[in-house]
Amino acid sequence: MSLSLTRRALLAGAATLAAPGIARAQRGRAASVTAAIYPGAWEEAFRETVAPALKRAQNVELEMQPLFAVDQIAxxxxxxxxxxxxxxxxDPGPRITGIERGMYERFDATRLANRTALPGLxxxxxxxxxxxxxxxxxYNPKKVPKPSGYADLFKDPWVSRLGITGFGTTFGTVSLIEIAKVFGGSETNIEPALAELKKVLPRIAAVGAPAAMPGLxxxxxxxxxxxxxxxxxxxxDRGVDIEFAVPETGATAFFTTLHIAKGSENIDAAYKYIDTVVSKGVQEALQKPPYNFVPVNKEVALGAGLPMRSLDEMARFVTHDWAKINPLRGAWIERFNREMAK
Structure with missing residues (x-):
C-alpha cells in the first residue's frame, strides 16, 4: 500500500510540475472548426478569405467539407x-428541412460581436x-433589348435567345415560380410555367444544368x-456583355444562412467562425471580384451593379414560403428534367 501511495504522490507531483507547461501549450494551440461549404466558388472564397481571417482574429483553424446543401442534410x-x-x-429550402428535422443547435445571436451590423431579419x-x-x-444588351419581365422571355426577340434551367437550384426554383405566377399559377402551382415552356421549347436557345448556364x-x-x-x-468581370434586369413583378430575394450542427463539440469555435464570416472586413473581401458575394453587414457599401442601395431595400423584394415549396420540389425537378430535355 505504501508503494501505491508513493506512486500516486509521485504522479500527482509530476502532474503539478507539468501543469504550467501544459497550460501554456494549450493556450498557444489553435482551436478548430469544421464547416460544410458549397464546392467551387464558395470553397475558394472561404479558403482564401475566411480561413486566414479566422486564424488571425480568433486563433481558430478552419477545416472545410465541400458539400452541396442536399448532401449536407443527407x-x-x-x-x-x-x-x-x-x-x-x-439556402432557404434545405434550411427549412434542417429545422424540421432538428439538425441545428439553438442559435444565440448575442454571442456575435458583429450582431448590431446585421439587419434584424x-x-x-x-x-x-x-x-x-x-x-x-x-441579358446581353448588344443582342437583345432589356426585357420588362418574365412574360417577355416567351416572346420575340427574347425567346429565340433564351436559356433555361430547372428546379435544381434556389434561383431556378424561384424564377420558375415567378414565371408560373405571371401566367396564372402560384407558389405551389407551377403548371402554367411548364405549359408555357412546352409551347416555346422548340424555339429557345438552350436548356442546361444550373452550373452550365454562365458558360452557355x-x-x-x-x-x-x-x-x-x-x-x-x-x-x-470576365468581359462578358451582360446586364441585370429587375422584372416588373419585382426581384426575388433570399439569404444563404449558417447554422451550428446539433451535437457539435466545438460550439465556441463555431460562433467565432460565424462571427468572422459576417464581419465587415471579410464581407468587404467577399464582395470583391472574383467572388462577388452580396454582403449582409450594413457597414459594407453595396456594389454599383446591385438593384438596391441598402440591404433594407430587400424587404420589398419577392420572397417565398419554403415550407410549402419543399414537399413539392422533388417532383418538380424530376418533371422538368423529363419534359424539358432537348
Whole structure:
C-alpha cells in the first residue's frame, strides 16, 4: 500500500510540475472548426478569405467539407448523432428541412460581436444570414433589348435567345415560380410555367444544368436567362456583355444562412467562425471580384451593379414560403428534367 501511495504522490507531483507547461501549450494551440461549404466558388472564397481571417482574429483553424446543401442534410442524417461538421451553409429550402428535422443547435445571436451590423431579419433562433441573393433576368444588351419581365422571355426577340434551367437550384426554383405566377399559377402551382415552356421549347436557345448556364451565356449560346446578381457580376468581370434586369413583378430575394450542427463539440469555435464570416472586413473581401458575394453587414457599401442601395431595400423584394415549396420540389425537378430535355 505504501508503494501505491508513493506512486500516486509521485504522479500527482509530476502532474503539478507539468501543469504550467501544459497550460501554456494549450493556450498557444489553435482551436478548430469544421464547416460544410458549397464546392467551387464558395470553397475558394472561404479558403482564401475566411480561413486566414479566422486564424488571425480568433486563433481558430478552419477545416472545410465541400458539400452541396442536399448532401449536407443527407450526411448529417446518416451520422447517427455524431455530426460530421460543426456548421451548415444552406439556402432557404434545405434550411427549412434542417429545422424540421432538428439538425441545428439553438442559435444565440448575442454571442456575435458583429450582431448590431446585421439587419434584424438576418438572425433568428436557428442561425444567421451570411450572403444575400437577388434573382432576376440577365441579358446581353448588344443582342437583345432589356426585357420588362418574365412574360417577355416567351416572346420575340427574347425567346429565340433564351436559356433555361430547372428546379435544381434556389434561383431556378424561384424564377420558375415567378414565371408560373405571371401566367396564372402560384407558389405551389407551377403548371402554367411548364405549359408555357412546352409551347416555346422548340424555339429557345438552350436548356442546361444550373452550373452550365454562365458558360452557355459567355459562349453566346444564349443571350437571356434568369439568374442571380452574383452570376451577372462575375461574367461582367470576365468581359462578358451582360446586364441585370429587375422584372416588373419585382426581384426575388433570399439569404444563404449558417447554422451550428446539433451535437457539435466545438460550439465556441463555431460562433467565432460565424462571427468572422459576417464581419465587415471579410464581407468587404467577399464582395470583391472574383467572388462577388452580396454582403449582409450594413457597414459594407453595396456594389454599383446591385438593384438596391441598402440591404433594407430587400424587404420589398419577392420572397417565398419554403415550407410549402419543399414537399413539392422533388417532383418538380424530376418533371422538368423529363419534359424539358432537348
Amino acid at each position: 450526411k448529417f442524417a446518416a451520422s447517427r448523432g455524431v455530426p460530421p461538421f460543426d456548421c451548415f451553409v444552406l 438576418l438572425a433568428d433562433e436557428w442561425g444567421v444570414g451570411c450572403a444575400a441573393q437577388v434573382v432576376g433576368i440577365a 451565356f459567355q459562349q453566346g449560346q444564349c443571350d437571356v436567362m434568369y439568374t442571380n446578381t452574383q452570376t451577372v457580376t462575375t461574367l461582367r
